[in-house]
Amino acid sequence: MASQEVLRGVPQSLSAKFVGSFAYLTVRDRLPTILTKVIDTIHRNKNKFFEEHGEEGVQAEKRAISFLSKLRNELQTDKPVLALTDDGEDTDVWNQYLQRQQALMDEQEPPSWFKSPWLYVECYMYRRIQESILLNPPICAFDAFREAKTQSYFESQQATMAICTYLQGLNKNRNEFSEEQLLNQFLTLLQVSLWGNKCDLSISAGQENSQKSSPVDALGELKPYILVDDSSSVWSVLTSGAAPGRSATGRGRVDIVLDNAGFELVTDLVLADFLVASGLAKQVHFHGKSMPWFVSDATREDFHWTVKQTMAANHRWMSKSGAQWHRYLKDGTWRYHDHPFWTLPHEFSEMAADAPDLYAALQTADLIFFKGDLNYRKLTGDRHWAHTETFARALRGFQPAPLCSLRTLKANVQVGLQPNQGENLTAQEPQWMTSGVYAVIQFSSPLREQ
Ligand SMILES: O=P(O)(O)OC[C@@]1(O)O[C@H](CO)[C@@H](O)[C@@H]1O
Numbered sequence: 209m210a211s212q213e214v215l216r217g218v219p220q221s222l223s224a225k226f227v228g229s230f231a232y233l234t235v236r237d238r239l240p241t242i243l244t245k246v247i248d249t250i251h252r253n254k255n256k257f258f259e260e261h262g263e264e265g266v267q268a269e270k271r272a273i274s275f276l277s278k279l280r281n282e283l284q285t286d287k288p289v290l291a292l293t294d295d296g297e298d299t300d301v302w303n304q305y306l307q308r309q310q311a312l313m314d315e316q317e318p319p320s321w322f323k324s325p326w327l328y329v330e331c332y333m334y335r336r337i338q339e340s341i342l343l344n345p346p347i348c349a350f351d352a353f354r355e356a357k358t359q360s361y362f363e364s365q366q367a368t369m370a371i372c373t374y375l376q377g378l379n380k381n382r383n384e385f386s387e388e389q390l391l392n393q394f395l396t397l398l399q400v401s402l403w404g405n406k407c408d409l410s411i412s413a414g415q416e417n418s419q420k421s422s423p424v425d426a427l428g429e430l431k432p433y434i435l436v437d438d439s440s441s442v443w444s445v446l447t448s449g450a451a452p453g454r455s456a457t458g459r460g461r462v463d464i465v466l467d468n469a470g471f472e473l474v475t476d477l478v479l480a481d482f483l484v485a486s487g488l489a490k491q492v493h494f495h496g497k498s499m500p501w502f503v504s505d506a507t508r509e510d511f512h513w514t515v516k517q518t519m520a521a522n523h524r525w526m527s528k529s530g531a532q533w534h535r536y537l538k539d540g541t542w543r544y545h546d547h548p549f550w551t552l553p554h555e556f557s558e559m560a561a562d563a564p565d566l567y568a569a570l571q572t573a574d575l576i577f578f579k580g581d582l583n584y585r586k587l588t589g590d591r592h593w594a595h596t597e598t599f600a601r602a603l604r605g606f607q608p609a610p611l612c613s614l615r616t617l618k619a620n621v622q623v624g625l626q627p628n629q630g631e632n633l634t635a636q637e638p639q640w641m642t643s644g645v646y647a648v649i650q651f652s653s654p655l656r657e658q
């Protein structure tokens with residue numbers, strides 16, 4: 209780590225070089241498991257490739273599998289990280305980042321799976337999976353995670369019906385609610401979106417973990433597991449008319465940096481619907497991934513498929529919700545974006561320098577929600593911060609607008625806790641940072657004290 213960073217007290221990155229750490233166990237055990245599932249999925253689609261592309265499809269399948277088997281061996285034997293060889297629009301950025309990683313290592317030691325930062329090598333693995341199909345047309349648009357993502361959606365139907373019924377109930381009586389009732393509805397849907405993040409297939413290495421019960425009913429028993437709850441700050445930004453530091457009118461723009469497809473995405477669409485229907489937002493911008501990512505992260509295809517699927521549901525309130533979402537997308541009230549930065553390995557503190565166009569776009573938001581654990585790791589740089597370090601300091605200058613992380617804890621980085629709160633949790637439940645049982649609603653604004 210650069211010496212000036214050491215001076216400024218920026219801690220080291222989480223890494224598999226710390227034997228026995230969660231990063232170590234993830235790189236040693238979970239990532240190879242995920243790679244094996246990708247290989248199995250591609251193999252299971254061999255006939256589909258033949259039907260669609262003939263013998264060429266079969267040859268492409270064989271090449272992709274041998275590529276991924278070699279990748280798995282590189283990972284398991286801690287080989288050096290290799291430059292990408294495909295012609296993706298982000299290939300050069302990845303290969304420049306490899307040079308940046310090389311500069312962080314000692315001269316004679318190349319970046320590798322067990323010696324480089326966990327955030328880097330885990331993102332790199334998913335980019336190499338993408339390389340395995342980009343290099344093997346005609347299967348270069350295949351999403352090896354699509355089956356798992358759609359299965360997660362179909363297995364959460366009960367919960368989806370329940371949350372759409374709840375949403376339509378609110379929208380029907382929209383004008384009768386007091387400000388207090390509006391606040392309670394907002395808090396309910398904020399927490400539903402927060403807990404929707406439990407449905408993440410990469411922590412379970414692909415094991416299904418769909419939402420079975422009604423999400424609204426479960427909130428009461430989940431409340432004690434929210435370790436940081438800055439909901440009131442989020443509410444005041446939404447209702448202040450002018451987000452701190454913004455023009456008096458406020459553009460009423462809320463951005464949601466998405467995480468997982470399936471049920472979590474439904475909860476985000478429901479929250480966005482409520483924000484617009486209640487007048488708390490005039491427009492919502494969604495940010496998804498430009499390639500299959502961390503098993504369950506939502507791509508453009510997943511996003512539009514989910515809206516269409518909900519609209520076509522044989523359930524009155526689901527289809528009514530889906531039809532409204534389709535209209536919002538058509539009239540521009542909702543916009544979908546998938547900037548390449550979200551599938552790069554960068555910490556968000558590097559965005560202003562490395563993706564200034566995206567940073568400038570986010571600066572026009574009145575509020576930005578960041579969903580999930582990977583986004584939290586990138587917000588805080590995936591570093592060994594003290595639990596009592598402030599969220600604002602851990603952001604290291606990343607503050608395009610007032611922002612709120614909605615995250616269930618699945619990695620051992622957590623800041624903004626009270627003195628002894630982390631120690632007490634460790635005593636009660638040693639796995640509190642990685643079990644997905646606990647969560648945060650954590651806010652930072654340009655005008656809050658640093
Ligand atoms: O961002 P999400 O979907 O909430 O979680 C991503 C995740 O499952 O992947 C990494 C572990 O492999 C961790 O960041 C986290 O556990």
Ligand SMILES: [Mn+2]
Nearest residue numbers: 467468502505
């Ligand atoms: Mn995810």
